[in-house]
Amino acid sequence: MSTTSFTTGQATSTSRVPVRARGQLLAATVAGVLFGFGLSLSTMIQPRVVLDFLTLQDFGLMLVLGGAVLVTFVAYRLLPRLRTTPLLGGVFGQHESIMDRQTIIGAAIFGIGWGICGVCPGPAIAGLGAGSWELLYAIAGIALGALVQGLTTKR
Protein backbone atom coordinates (compact mmCIF):
# COMPACT_ATOMS: atom_id res chain seq x y z
CA MET A 1 0.00 0.00 0.00
CA SER A 2 2.84 2.32 0.75
CA THR A 3 4.39 1.50 -2.62
CA THR A 4 1.37 2.93 -4.46
CA SER A 5 1.78 6.35 -2.82
CA PHE A 6 5.45 6.16 -3.77
CA THR A 7 4.76 5.58 -7.47
CA THR A 8 2.11 8.31 -7.70
CA GLY A 9 4.59 10.65 -6.05
CA GLN A 10 7.06 9.83 -8.81
CA ALA A 11 4.48 10.12 -11.60
CA THR A 12 3.40 13.65 -10.65
CA SER A 13 6.93 14.99 -11.08
CA THR A 14 6.48 17.10 -14.18
CA SER A 15 8.59 20.17 -13.60
CA ARG A 16 8.40 20.75 -9.86
CA VAL A 17 9.80 18.33 -7.35
CA PRO A 18 6.88 16.61 -5.57
CA VAL A 19 6.37 17.35 -1.88
CA ARG A 20 7.41 13.90 -0.68
CA ALA A 21 10.55 13.99 -2.80
CA ARG A 22 11.37 17.40 -1.33
CA GLY A 23 11.04 15.94 2.16
CA GLN A 24 13.31 13.12 1.06
CA LEU A 25 15.95 15.57 -0.17
CA LEU A 26 15.83 17.52 3.08
CA ALA A 27 16.05 14.30 5.10
CA ALA A 28 19.05 13.14 3.07
CA THR A 29 20.77 16.48 3.57
CA VAL A 30 20.25 16.51 7.35
CA ALA A 31 21.37 12.86 7.59
CA GLY A 32 24.43 13.80 5.53
CA VAL A 33 25.23 16.66 7.91
CA LEU A 34 25.34 14.23 10.86
CA PHE A 35 27.44 11.83 8.80
CA GLY A 36 29.87 14.55 7.71
CA PHE A 37 30.18 16.01 11.21
CA GLY A 38 30.93 12.52 12.55
CA LEU A 39 33.54 11.86 9.87
CA SER A 40 35.25 15.16 10.70
CA LEU A 41 35.11 14.75 14.48
CA SER A 42 36.57 11.25 14.18
CA THR A 43 39.34 12.64 11.88
CA MET A 44 38.41 10.08 9.20
CA ILE A 45 38.49 12.91 6.64
CA GLN A 46 42.28 12.91 7.10
CA PRO A 47 43.93 10.29 4.87
CA ARG A 48 46.93 10.23 7.21
CA VAL A 49 44.79 8.95 10.10
CA VAL A 50 43.30 6.24 7.88
CA LEU A 51 46.79 5.21 6.71
CA ASP A 52 47.92 5.13 10.36
CA PHE A 53 45.15 2.59 10.95
CA LEU A 54 46.06 0.55 7.89
CA THR A 55 49.71 0.45 9.00
CA LEU A 56 48.44 -0.66 12.43
CA GLN A 57 49.66 2.38 14.37
CA ASP A 58 46.27 3.69 15.55
CA PHE A 59 43.18 1.49 15.79
CA GLY A 60 40.73 4.39 16.01
CA LEU A 61 39.03 3.48 12.73
CA MET A 62 37.74 0.30 14.37
CA LEU A 63 35.96 2.40 17.00
CA VAL A 64 34.47 4.64 14.33
CA LEU A 65 33.23 1.70 12.29
CA GLY A 66 32.07 -0.17 15.39
CA GLY A 67 30.15 2.82 16.74
CA ALA A 68 28.50 3.48 13.40
CA VAL A 69 27.54 -0.17 12.89
CA LEU A 70 26.12 -0.41 16.41
CA VAL A 71 23.72 2.52 16.03
CA THR A 72 22.73 1.51 12.50
CA PHE A 73 22.18 -2.10 13.54
CA VAL A 74 19.71 -1.01 16.22
CA ALA A 75 17.91 1.31 13.78
CA TYR A 76 17.68 -1.29 11.00
CA ARG A 77 16.35 -3.90 13.44
CA LEU A 78 14.05 -1.81 15.55
CA LEU A 79 12.39 0.72 13.23
CA PRO A 80 10.65 -1.75 10.86
CA ARG A 81 9.16 -3.43 13.96
CA LEU A 82 7.92 -0.20 15.49
CA ARG A 83 6.43 1.25 12.31
CA THR A 84 5.03 -0.10 9.04
CA THR A 85 6.43 2.81 7.00
CA PRO A 86 9.23 5.38 7.39
CA LEU A 87 8.19 8.72 8.94
CA LEU A 88 8.04 10.48 5.56
CA GLY A 89 6.31 7.56 3.84
CA GLY A 90 7.67 5.04 1.36
CA VAL A 91 9.02 1.68 2.42
CA PHE A 92 11.86 0.51 4.62
CA GLY A 93 14.57 -0.59 2.22
CA GLN A 94 16.97 -3.45 2.66
CA HIS A 95 20.66 -3.57 1.94
CA GLU A 96 21.02 -5.49 -1.32
CA SER A 97 22.61 -8.84 -0.71
CA ILE A 98 24.46 -10.18 -3.72
CA MET A 99 27.29 -12.64 -3.43
CA ASP A 100 29.31 -13.13 -6.56
CA ARG A 101 32.89 -12.82 -7.78
CA GLN A 102 32.47 -9.10 -8.46
CA THR A 103 31.67 -8.43 -4.81
CA ILE A 104 35.00 -9.88 -3.73
CA ILE A 105 37.16 -8.79 -6.68
CA GLY A 106 35.75 -5.28 -6.42
CA ALA A 107 36.40 -5.19 -2.68
CA ALA A 108 40.00 -6.33 -3.25
CA ILE A 109 40.57 -3.56 -5.81
CA PHE A 110 38.85 -1.02 -3.53
CA GLY A 111 41.19 -2.03 -0.71
CA ILE A 112 44.32 -1.59 -2.84
CA GLY A 113 43.17 1.91 -3.78
CA TRP A 114 42.24 2.68 -0.16
CA GLY A 115 45.70 1.52 0.95
CA ILE A 116 47.31 3.84 -1.60
CA CYS A 117 45.38 7.03 -0.82
CA GLY A 118 43.66 6.50 2.55
CA VAL A 119 40.47 8.03 1.15
CA CYS A 120 37.02 6.41 0.97
CA PRO A 121 34.12 7.75 -1.11
CA GLY A 122 32.38 9.48 1.82
CA PRO A 123 35.34 11.24 3.47
CA ALA A 124 36.57 12.38 0.03
CA ILE A 125 33.43 14.51 -0.27
CA ALA A 126 33.13 15.50 3.40
CA GLY A 127 36.73 16.71 3.61
CA LEU A 128 35.95 19.48 1.13
CA GLY A 129 33.82 21.08 3.85
CA ALA A 130 36.84 21.32 6.13
CA GLY A 131 38.92 22.98 3.42
CA SER A 132 40.78 19.89 2.19
CA TRP A 133 40.61 20.89 -1.45
CA GLU A 134 43.37 18.37 -2.30
CA LEU A 135 40.66 15.73 -2.00
CA LEU A 136 39.30 16.94 -5.35
CA TYR A 137 42.06 14.77 -6.87
CA ALA A 138 40.64 11.75 -5.04
CA ILE A 139 37.07 12.66 -6.01
CA ALA A 140 38.11 12.97 -9.66
CA GLY A 141 39.77 9.57 -9.41
CA ILE A 142 36.77 7.92 -7.76
CA ALA A 143 34.37 9.45 -10.30
CA LEU A 144 36.63 8.23 -13.11
CA GLY A 145 36.79 4.74 -11.60
CA ALA A 146 33.00 4.63 -11.24
CA LEU A 147 32.66 5.81 -14.86
CA VAL A 148 34.96 3.07 -16.17
CA GLN A 149 33.11 0.47 -14.08
CA GLY A 150 29.77 1.59 -15.50
CA LEU A 151 30.98 1.70 -19.09
CA THR A 152 32.61 -1.73 -18.96
CA THR A 153 29.72 -3.50 -17.22
CA LYS A 154 27.32 -5.26 -19.52
CA ARG A 155 23.82 -5.11 -18.15
Added chain:
Amino acid sequence: MAFFPNGWQHYLIGGLLIGSGVSLLFALTGLIGGMSSVYSSTWSWILRTPFFQHPRLVNSRQWRLAYAAGLIIGAALWWFLLGGGARVAVELSPLRLLIGGVLVGYGARLSRGCTSGHGICGLASLNRPSLLAVCTFMLTAIVTANLLSRVASA
Protein backbone atom coordinates in the same frame (compact mmCIF):
# COMPACT_ATOMS: atom_id res chain seq x y z
CA MET B 1 47.31 3.36 25.45
CA ALA B 2 49.20 1.83 22.55
CA PHE B 3 46.15 0.99 20.46
CA PHE B 4 44.94 4.60 20.52
CA PRO B 5 47.92 6.98 20.71
CA ASN B 6 45.65 9.93 19.85
CA GLY B 7 42.89 9.11 22.34
CA TRP B 8 39.72 7.14 21.65
CA GLN B 9 36.71 9.29 22.61
CA HIS B 10 36.52 11.31 19.39
CA TYR B 11 36.63 8.10 17.37
CA LEU B 12 33.74 6.53 19.24
CA ILE B 13 31.58 9.67 19.36
CA GLY B 14 32.28 10.33 15.66
CA GLY B 15 31.29 6.78 14.81
CA LEU B 16 28.05 7.08 16.81
CA LEU B 17 27.25 10.31 14.94
CA ILE B 18 27.90 8.66 11.56
CA GLY B 19 25.57 5.82 12.59
CA SER B 20 22.98 8.40 13.68
CA GLY B 21 23.08 9.96 10.22
CA VAL B 22 22.56 6.61 8.48
CA SER B 23 19.81 5.76 10.98
CA LEU B 24 18.02 9.10 10.57
CA LEU B 25 17.97 8.64 6.80
CA PHE B 26 16.45 5.19 7.32
CA ALA B 27 13.91 6.36 9.90
CA LEU B 28 12.64 9.22 7.74
CA THR B 29 12.80 7.70 4.27
CA GLY B 30 13.66 3.99 4.54
CA LEU B 31 16.69 4.57 2.32
CA ILE B 32 19.97 2.68 2.79
CA GLY B 33 22.69 5.32 2.86
CA GLY B 34 25.95 4.04 1.44
CA MET B 35 28.19 6.65 -0.14
CA SER B 36 29.84 5.18 -3.22
CA SER B 37 26.66 5.02 -5.36
CA VAL B 38 26.59 8.80 -5.75
CA TYR B 39 29.68 8.53 -7.97
CA SER B 40 27.66 6.37 -10.40
CA SER B 41 24.25 7.98 -10.02
CA THR B 42 25.59 11.47 -10.75
CA TRP B 43 26.91 10.27 -14.12
CA SER B 44 23.30 9.35 -15.05
CA TRP B 45 22.60 13.04 -15.70
CA ILE B 46 25.07 13.01 -18.57
CA LEU B 47 25.46 9.46 -19.82
CA ARG B 48 22.71 7.71 -21.77
CA THR B 49 24.00 4.13 -21.66
CA PRO B 50 21.61 1.48 -20.25
CA PHE B 51 23.82 1.03 -17.21
CA PHE B 52 23.71 4.68 -16.21
CA GLN B 53 20.01 5.02 -17.12
CA HIS B 54 19.02 2.15 -14.84
CA PRO B 55 16.14 3.26 -12.57
CA ARG B 56 18.22 2.33 -9.54
CA LEU B 57 20.63 5.15 -10.40
CA VAL B 58 18.23 7.63 -12.01
CA ASN B 59 15.65 7.44 -9.21
CA SER B 60 18.23 7.87 -6.47
CA ARG B 61 20.48 10.51 -8.03
CA GLN B 62 18.73 13.46 -6.39
CA TRP B 63 18.75 12.30 -2.80
CA ARG B 64 22.24 10.87 -3.15
CA LEU B 65 23.53 14.26 -4.23
CA ALA B 66 21.66 15.94 -1.35
CA TYR B 67 23.21 13.39 1.02
CA ALA B 68 26.66 14.26 -0.37
CA ALA B 69 25.97 17.98 0.02
CA GLY B 70 25.03 17.26 3.64
CA LEU B 71 28.46 15.66 4.16
CA ILE B 72 30.16 18.87 3.09
CA ILE B 73 27.90 21.01 5.26
CA GLY B 74 28.49 18.71 8.25
CA ALA B 75 32.26 18.90 7.86
CA ALA B 76 32.07 22.69 7.41
CA LEU B 77 30.00 22.89 10.61
CA TRP B 78 32.64 20.89 12.45
CA TRP B 79 35.39 23.13 11.05
CA PHE B 80 33.48 26.25 12.14
CA LEU B 81 32.61 24.96 15.64
CA LEU B 82 35.56 22.75 16.59
CA GLY B 83 38.12 22.93 13.81
CA GLY B 84 40.20 25.67 15.42
CA GLY B 85 40.61 27.92 12.40
CA ALA B 86 43.16 26.26 10.16
CA ARG B 87 41.89 24.14 7.28
CA VAL B 88 42.61 20.41 7.23
CA ALA B 89 45.53 20.02 4.80
CA VAL B 90 46.20 16.74 3.00
CA GLU B 91 49.90 16.05 2.58
CA LEU B 92 49.66 13.14 0.12
CA SER B 93 50.73 13.78 -3.47
CA PRO B 94 48.02 14.53 -6.05
CA LEU B 95 49.13 11.50 -8.07
CA ARG B 96 48.68 9.18 -5.10
CA LEU B 97 45.22 10.59 -4.40
CA LEU B 98 44.24 10.27 -8.06
CA ILE B 99 45.53 6.74 -8.65
CA GLY B 100 44.19 5.50 -5.32
CA GLY B 101 40.90 7.21 -6.11
CA VAL B 102 40.49 5.47 -9.46
CA LEU B 103 40.92 2.05 -7.82
CA VAL B 104 38.62 3.04 -4.94
CA GLY B 105 35.90 4.17 -7.36
CA TYR B 106 36.20 1.22 -9.72
CA GLY B 107 36.43 -1.35 -6.93
CA ALA B 108 33.63 0.07 -4.79
CA ARG B 109 31.19 0.18 -7.71
CA LEU B 110 32.17 -3.31 -8.90
CA SER B 111 31.69 -4.59 -5.36
CA ARG B 112 28.47 -2.51 -4.94
CA GLY B 113 29.67 -0.94 -1.73
CA CYS B 114 32.49 0.77 0.14
CA THR B 115 33.40 1.38 3.76
CA SER B 116 29.93 2.85 4.37
CA GLY B 117 27.84 0.68 2.02
CA HIS B 118 29.37 -2.67 2.99
CA GLY B 119 31.08 -1.54 6.18
CA ILE B 120 28.25 0.30 7.93
CA CYS B 121 24.98 -0.53 6.16
CA GLY B 122 25.97 -4.07 5.20
CA LEU B 123 27.41 -5.12 8.55
CA ALA B 124 24.48 -3.49 10.38
CA SER B 125 22.20 -5.68 8.22
CA LEU B 126 24.26 -8.74 9.19
CA ASN B 127 24.82 -9.22 5.49
CA ARG B 128 27.23 -12.04 4.75
CA PRO B 129 28.51 -10.79 1.36
CA SER B 130 29.22 -7.42 2.99
CA LEU B 131 31.17 -9.08 5.79
CA LEU B 132 33.27 -10.92 3.20
CA ALA B 133 33.77 -7.69 1.26
CA VAL B 134 34.88 -5.83 4.40
CA CYS B 135 37.36 -8.56 5.34
CA THR B 136 38.70 -8.57 1.78
CA PHE B 137 39.23 -4.82 1.47
CA MET B 138 40.69 -4.54 4.98
CA LEU B 139 43.21 -7.21 4.05
CA THR B 140 44.26 -5.75 0.69
CA ALA B 141 44.32 -2.22 2.13
CA ILE B 142 46.52 -3.21 5.08
CA VAL B 143 48.91 -5.10 2.79
CA THR B 144 49.08 -2.21 0.30
CA ALA B 145 49.56 0.51 2.92
CA ASN B 146 52.31 -1.44 4.67
CA LEU B 147 54.14 -2.16 1.41
CA LEU B 148 53.97 1.50 0.45
CA SER B 149 55.22 2.71 3.84
CA ARG B 150 58.18 0.29 3.58
CA VAL B 151 59.04 1.59 0.12
CA ALA B 152 58.73 5.18 1.32
CA SER B 153 60.98 4.66 4.34
CA ALA B 154 63.59 2.58 2.46
